[in-house]
Amino acid sequence: MALQPFLALGAILFAIGAYGALTKRNLIIVLISLEMMLNAANINLVAFSHFGKTPHVAGQVFALFIIALGAAEVAVGLGILLAFFRMRNSADVKDASAMKW
Amino acid sequence: MNDALFLTVLLPALAALFVLFVPARAASAVRGVSLTAQLLALLFALAAYIGFNKGMAVFQFPFAATWLTVPNAFGTTPLVIRFAFGADGISMPLILLTGVVGLMASMRSHSIHERVKEHYFWQLLLTAGLYGVFASADLFTFFFFLEATLVTTYFLISVWGNEGRRRAATKFLIYRGLASVVLLAGFIGLAYSYAVQAQGASMQVYLGFAPNFLSLSIPQLISEAGKFQLSIAAQDALYLVFLLAVLVEEAFVPFHTWLPDAHEQADTGTNMLIGGVLMKIGLYILLRFAVELLPQGLQQFAWLTGLLGVISIIYGALVALAQKDWRRLIAFSSISHMGLVLLAIASLQAVGLQGAVFMLVSSGLLTALLFYAVGAQADRTKTFEIKNLGGLSKSLPVISGVLLVAALGSVGLPGMSGFISEFALFLGSFATFPWLAAVGTLGMILVALYLLYAMQRTTFGPQRTEYDQLADARPVEYVAMAVFVALVILIGVYPSVLGDVVHTTVQSIAGRIGG
């Protein structure tokens, strides 16, 4: 096995996630896309920790950190989303524009 | 005695803090505290002036306190930031000037009835800042107090001014703030260049060279300037930076438009402080830093500097002729007079430098007096518009008389401080720039034109019926005006009271820079 397929997978996953985060209007989908981007980074970290020039376990440790952080982020994000939905009765990104101008 | 200078700065600042704790409704207590502090500060300044050793061209009354030490800032040596004070023959007269104008402005502010406590708070802080600027012997200290004057003046204009005060205050803040930024760059460059040069680095490694010591002390820099010359390129570049800062700071054409606006909007007490003292800082910077530390840079651009001075002289005088408001007229008159000083500094003659200090003091007193008299007049007539005035000699003989004295003093009448200043300034200027100076003498005619024109419309002429019942000067006004008039005449008749203090320092500077 080589490094490149993992990196390719990571890149594809990141691109899909970015596309989803920037274009989907449903906030839940946006959150899911964000998680995909985080996981793309995880794949890269793990891949480098095994195939990198100086393999080291630290990469996998960081991946675990990011998973934990991602879980916390989803919790906060869903909390905001629920509050937003209660207030505006909508889960559309376009409606979350109170910070304009 | 050695702490006299430091006390002049400390007293008003402490009084400002004290005023904060006085209940706002005890307005007279606030006034009392302020007046006492100003008076004491003036007495300390006077004591320092009298005790000043006229035979020595060094910083006297040194006082220094470390404020902050950054360990290992340069290799193993720390960067020490200090509050250091001291005065030489150039700054000593200006410190006394600050004291006089500060006290009189405080007396004048009796006519303030809104937010009295805050007014005196800011006024005291401004005075402390002004004292600090002139009394500082350290780049950091200087800059600190310079910024203090900036903020305090901003509040004084923007709270107690007239209708357009916000705009004028903001303009003031932006202009002088910009000047401060440029000046800061100049200060850093100055300290850095001297540090680099002192360690014998050559021009090639100039920019990449990390000095292992950085001195912010002004006497230290001056003594280094006596030992070696800063490289020409560094001097040229730094001088241009300083010149730019001073042009904005001192409201030289074309960076002047903030000054008339500020004067038009500010109250009289603040105007006295701005016109009398604050507007001398820029040229003091030039005298202190450019002349002493960057003489070759100044020499390189002497012609440019002199030309800018002459432009300000003529332009300021001509525009003053077109002004309809006394305060704007005084503002342009002050621009014109400061142009003379710039011209004389550019001449790099000992006489010219001496004249420059004379003019700073003289113009400070006369501008403050003009504002005082015009303000006293406007308290009664409720207007500064020249065309609405007339015949005031009848109802306000004393105030009109003082206004006339101030105007004639500004015109440069012998027997008053303005003349001897102009004489020394032109003596220096004619020695170096005959043609520029010759054009500059036109200013002497124009100043008579606009001031006498304004006088003719204000105090001469048939009396207007609406001004029949005006009451002339009150005792407190008598005192203030008498002090100013007495000082102006004292300097005019016996200029050695000022000249002896200035002379040694100026001679030693001239000897050092070979002027």
Next chain:
Amino acid sequence: MTGLAWLVPVLPLAAYVLLLIGGRRLAEGAVTSIAVLAVAASFVISLAIMIQVALHGPQPAVTFPWLVLGSATISFGFEVTSLNAMMLVMVSFVSALVLLFSRGYMRGDARFARFYQYLSLFVFAMLGLVITSNLLEFYIFWELVGVCSYLLVGFWYFKPEAAAAAKKAFIVTRIGDVGLFVGMILLYLGFHTMNFDTIFYGQAVSSPYTMAHGAPALLFAAHALTGPGIHALPYGLAPAAFVTLTALLVFVGAVGKSAQFPLHVWLPDAMEGPTPVSALIHAATMVAAGVYLVARMFPLFQASPAASDVVAIVGGFTAILAALIGLTQHDIKRVIAYSTVSQLGYMMLALGVGAYVSGIFHLMTHAFFKALLFLTAGSVIHAVETQDLFEMGGLRKLMPLTNAAFLAGALALSGIPPFAGFWSKDEILSAAFSSGNYVLYAVGLIAAFCTAFYIFRVYFLTFGGEYKGDRHPHEGGLAMTIPLTALAVMATVAGFFNTPWAPWIANFLQDRGAVGYDPAVNWGLMVVSAVVGLAGIGLAYYAYGAPGRAQRMAQKSGFLYTLSFNKFYFDELYDRIVTRPIRAIAEALGFVDRWIIDGLVRLVSGGVYTGGAGLRYGNTGQIQTYGLVTLFGVAVLLIIAAGIGGVL
């Protein structure tokens, strides 16, 4: 006695201070006494000094250091030379009489004490100017004289004309003052001193005229280039050029102060002041200062033939110009004012052709008869309360003393022997003639003819014929008649101080050797002068002896009359080419300042504000747009990084 010379100016100063402090509380009589006694005491001391100088010669200057400036010390002090001893006597004498006269003239004025206060200051300034030994000090008093005249001309500040005239006087003389100022600075740069003697000779000498005789130009060159502290002249000028330049600049100052062409326009307007002020300005103080300056700086002018020529030509031209204007004026004071301008022209002419003694002699006699003419005019104005010649008349019978006094002054001015003016004016004319300046001589002669005509025109219109007004003119009190009598006597006899057979003043002024050019006595020229003066009087009698004849003469002379009546349109000319353009430039610059320079500032601040306000709308609040832009930015950065070889 010369050690007490400082008292001469200080006494009037003391009177000034006294009146400044307590003047308003004192009665008019007390105020007058203080001022008059002070000046009279000055006169007595001056007289004693003059006698001492006549007996023992001039005294060295007494000086004290005033200010250390650069590497030099400027000293102030005073000195007594034959020239200024004579000036002191003349100035204090005339001033004391004018002060006394004012007692009657200003009676009841609300600011009576203020008036005397200013007059005392004026006299102080003039006496100080005369006695100083130092050019800078001279300049200080010189300007002080100017300010006093500003205050006094504008004394009736509520009259707009007086306010305008005061301002005009100050500004026009200021133009000249700047010339003197620059000249003074150049002299200092050249010679590193302000002392008159040192400027002239490179060293202090007891009398300026010990070394004046000889070759001044040579003296200067030597002084400038080989003096003890060897230095080149400023700007590398050659000695001749430097001397001419400085002499001309100094002369510009004198032109302003002494109201010479082209700066003569202020003096006639200065008539708006009270008449005693006019008398003082015209006789003893202000305008005399200009002539005195040239006389004091005489070695400098002697060293420069070119500058001397300019002085002579300007003087001659002014003499004829002002005399021509004086022919047609309607205001009694204006006629006399133009006569002053004209007579000052004579003095400049004399000094210009080198006739030092004649110039100063004429300054003295002129002071007497001009003060007399003004005071009699004041007496007349006081009595009839108008200044228009054509509303007077017949005062010979109503005011006999004034009539006699005026007649004495008029005869002196016309140069009729044996009155004072004859001797001095004749000396000037014969100096012009015998120094070869025939054109200037002719000009002077024509001016003398005009002078005789216009002053007797005034005489016949005022004192001859019948009184045309409706008041009851009568003589003023003793305070007015005593000065008139004293001055009338002086105007009659002062000429005998320097007659061809007894040249006392010439001897007095030249006690250490001849100064300048002293013409030989020429009886033929004397006769011509007298005849010309008599002819002028005759024509005036012819024209104004019978009604209507003068009008016919005026009509016949056509546009010449208009030209003269409108003072050759100088005021209008200056208004068009100087005053209005300056004001227009000022207004234009004011506009530029407010709308273009400050406009640019406002444009920048407005631009910043508008830019910020516009960019605000980029903040849509759409999180996905932000993300897209960020992504795009990262991509661009990556591409750039790749393009420059991976360095980021």
